[in-house]
Amino acid sequence: MSPTLKKRLFLALAAVVVMSLAVPIGASFLQGFDVPYENHAYNGRFTFVRVKFEPTQWGRGPYQWGLDLKWNHDYPQAERNLMTILKHHTSISPNMGKSNIYALDDPELFRYPWAYLCEVGFWNPTKAEAESLRTYLLKGGFLVVDDFITEWQWFNYVEQMRKVMPDYQLVELDVSHPIFNSFFYIETLDFEHPTLPGYQPVYYGIFEDNDPKKRLMVIANYNHDIGDYWEWSGSGWVPIDISNEAFKLGVNYVVYGMTH
C-alpha cells in the first residue's frame, strides 16, 4: 500500500471515528441537551433554579461540560457564590452548594417560584415551554432574565417573550422601584457590563395586569450580565465594587421574588 493510500485510509478512518462521536453528541443536544447534572429534591429551603432551553446556536465553549449551551453561562459558580452571599448577609437559609436546572415545561419548576434565565438572545422556547412559563408567572413565579446585549438579542427576547406573555408590556424600571430596595438600598443602576465596556444596562419589567403598581413578574437585565459578576467575584478579574453591586441586585431580586 502506497503511503498516499495509507494516508487517505487513515484520514477516512479518522473522519468516521470523529463523525461517529460527533453525531451522537449533536443528536443528544438536539434531543434536549442531556448533559450531566443533578437536581436536588425539594426540601422546603430556597434553591437557585436555572432555566435550560434549546439554544438557537451552540457549540464548544469555556463553560460547564466544555460546551457553550448559552443557558449554562456562569454555571455553577455564579449561583454558588450568590447563595453564599445570601447565607451570610440575609436571614435566608438557602440550599448551599445545591442548585437545580429545569426546562420551562418541567412540572418540577413550579416548586421553585424563583428562576434565573440567561442568554435570551439565543432563546426560542417551544409552545409548551412558553405556555408553561406564562402559567408559572401568573401563578406567582418570578423570573430573572440576564446576560443579553445588542439590539438583535433584545429583539429576540421581545419576540420570544411575546409568545409567552402576548398581552404584556415591557416596562423600563428606574431605581425607585421597590425591587431595588427590598434588601440593599441601591442608589444607582449605572453599572458597566463586566466584559463589554460601553454597554449601558437597562432594566425592564413585566408587571401583573400590566400595572406598574402591582407585582413585578419578570425583570430583565438588558445590556448587563450580573451572573458574570457573581461567577468571577472571587477571581480578582472584576472590580469588587461592581461585583458588590451585582450581588446587591441578586440579593434584592431574591428577597423581592420571595415576598412580592
Next chain:
Amino acid sequence: MASWVESVFEFLFKYRPLLYERGEFSLGVSWPLILAGVVAVVLAVPTVLCYRDVRGKSSARDRLVLTGLRTAALLLVLFCLFRPSLSLSTVVPQRSFVGILLDDSRSMQIADVENEPRGRFIQDTFGPEGSALAKALSDKFIVRFFRFSETAQRLNDPAALTFAGARTHLARSLIRSAEELSNVPLAGLIVMSDGADNSNAAISDTLLELQARKVPVYTVGLGRERFTKDIEISRVEAPRSVLVGSSLIVDVTISQRGFNGETVRLDVEDDGRIVSSREVELSSEATTVRIHFTAADPGARIFRFRVATKEGEMVSQNNQRDQLIYVEDERPKILYFEGEPRYEVKFIRRAVADDENLQVVCLLRTAENKYYRIDIDDPEELASGFPKTREELFKYRGLILGSIEASHFTHDQLRMIADFVSQRGGGLLVLGGRLALSEGGYAGTPVADVLPVVLSPAKERSEAEELAGPAFFSTLTVKPTPFGATHPVTQFGPDLDASSERWATLPPLSTLNDVTAVKPGATTLLTGSGPGVDEQPVLVFQRYGRGKSIAFTVNDSWLWQMHHDMPLEDMTHELLWRKLLRWLVSYVPQQVSISAEKHRYAPGESVSLLAETDDDRFLKVNNAQVTATVRTPSGERFDVPMEWTVDKDGEYRGNFLPREKGIYEITVSAMRDGVELGTARAFTESQDLDDEYFQAEMRMALLERVAHETGGRFYTPDTVARLPEDMTYAEGGMTVREQHDLWDMPFIFLMLVGLVGSEWGYRKLRGLA
C-alpha cells in the same frame, strides 16, 4: 289514671281517688265503744276456740277455713258499725274566688284539633251561650278572669280575647294573677293554655312561690301534644356580626312531623334575594344542616332561612326564621412577623391582597436587626422591629408568627404575645417553618402555653448539620378531620361532597416541624400524613383566655397556588387564607364593645344594652363616661346613659324602650379623663315576634308539672268537666270540714256477700251443710 279505672274506682269506693288523696280517714264512733268492740272480739276468741274441738266429718283445715271466713265477715260488719268516714275540706259555695287565666297568645289560633283553633274551646266554654263547666264554676265560686300572654291582665268579658299576644310568659302571668287575688279567699287558679311558653324563663321559683301561698293551679291543656304534619325551622345558629364578604356557614335545625324521609329545599334570603339553597332530607324528627352563603352587602342585614310550606302542614308560620347579622365593613389589621424571606410571605400577601376587609402588615426580618416592612400605614409603624410595648402590639387584632425563633424575643415580648391572646382577646396564628414551633425553641416559653399543639425542646444542631438540610422534613398529604370537614375555614364548596372532592385533589405540602400531639382542649381541623409521618396535626386551634390560637404546621401552603397540578384559575389557596385570616380576627374584642341582649325584641319590650370598656393595654376601665346613642328606624337619635354594673370590671349597662318597629342602630362611645377610649356599633330590631308559632305543640309536661307541684290537677277538654268538683275539695279559699260516710260503699257490701257466700259454698262443697 285512665278514666275507666277512675270510674270503676268510684263505683266500688263511692268517691273518686282525688277525694281519698285529699281527705282524712276517720271513724264515726267514740273510743269507749271501740273499746267495747275490742272486748267483744276478745270474748269471741274463746268461743271460736271451743268450736275448734268440735268433731264430725270436718277436718282441721275445714274448721280453719270456715272460722276464718266467718270471723272476717263479723269483723267487716264490726268495721261498718264503727262508721268509717272521709273528712274533707269543702269550699263554701260563693264564698271563695277562683282566677281563670285564659291564654290570649297567637298560638291559640293554631287549628290543630279537628281543624278548629285552640281558642275555640275557651270561646265555647265562656262565651255568651255559656257551658256546663262555666255554670258549675260560677255556681261554686266567685270567678275572676284574666287574659295572659306576656303577662296577665284582668278581663271582664272572655269574649274580648283576641288571641294576638306575641309571646307567652306563663310564670310571670301566674304570679301576677295570684298577687291580684292575694286579698281574697282563693280556691285556686285555672290556666287554659297550650303551654307554649317562649319566655325562656325558669318556672321553678314561681311554682315554689305558689306552693308557699297555697294556691293550687289547675291546668287545662288545649291543642295537640304532637302535630300530625308540620315542618319547623326550629333553630338557626349564626354569628351576630361578620366582616363584609365573609363566607358564613350557619347551622339550621329543621324539625318535622309526618314528613319523615321527604326532601325539602332550604333557602337563605337576603332582602328577598336567594343567596343560598340546599336540599335537605328529613331523615329524623330534627335534622341539623349547614348552609353556606356570603355576606356580600354591609350594614344590618336580615337573613331569612326558609322552607316552603308543604301541603297539610298545621302551622305554616314556623317554616321561616329571620336572623339579624351586622355585616361590618371594617379593615382589621393583622401583624405578620416573619423571621426570614420565604415564599409564604409572598403568597399569603397575594391571597389576601384583593380582600378589602383585611390588612396584613408584614414585618420581615431580612437579616439580623434588619427589617423590611410591607403595607405599613405610616413610616413610624414597626420602625424598630417587633412591638416592645403592649399598647403597640394590642393595636392589631391578629398576629401571625412565621419562621422566627423564640430567642429573637425578650421574655417580656413572649409574655406580651401570650397576653395578646389571653388578655387582649386577639387571634394568634403560628405558621410552620424552619424556626417555628419546637424547632424554633418555643417549648417552655409563655407562647407555648397559648399554642394548641404540644411542643418539645429543640435539638441542638451543628453548623454542618444546619448546612446539610432541615432538621425535620416530610411531605404531607393533607385532609380535613370530621370536624374540619364542616368548619367554615376548611369546607370548600357548597356541600360536604364537593369539599371532600376538592381536598382529595390538592397536592401534598411539606413540614419542617415535628408536631405529634395537640393540647387536650384543642380542636384539629386538618391532619397530614406522609413518609414516616402518621396523622400530623396541620391546622389546630383552641380558645385561650379571651382569644384564640391557631397552629398551621406546614411550611409551604403556597404550593396549593403554585403547584403544577393546580389549575391557574383555582382559588383554593386564596379562599383558604382569606377565610383563615377572617376567622383569626373574628370576635376579637375592641377597646369598646356594645351588644344588645337579643337581636330581636317585641314592640314595647325594653332593650337591654351591655358595653365593655378597656384601655389601650386592654385593662378594664370602671371610671369611664360611657354613652350609647340610639338611632331609631325613622332616624331620630337619643342618648342612653350607661352605668357601671359594679358586679364586673369594665361592664356598663343601659336600657331603652323602642317606640317604633324596625332596626335600631346603637353607637357607644367611652371617654376617660377627656380621652376617647373608643367607639363601637351594634344593631337590634323591634318587630312583631313570631315565637308563638315555634315549638307550638301543646306542652303537656309543663302544664302537668305546674299542676302537680302546686297541688292542682291537669285536664284536657275531655276531662275538664270534673274540674269544678275537684276544686270543691281544695284547701284554698273559704272551706268547711265535711264527713263523708264510707260504710255504705259498694265494695264493703260486695266483700260481705263474698265472705258469707264463700262460707256457704265451702260447706256445700265439703258436704258440711
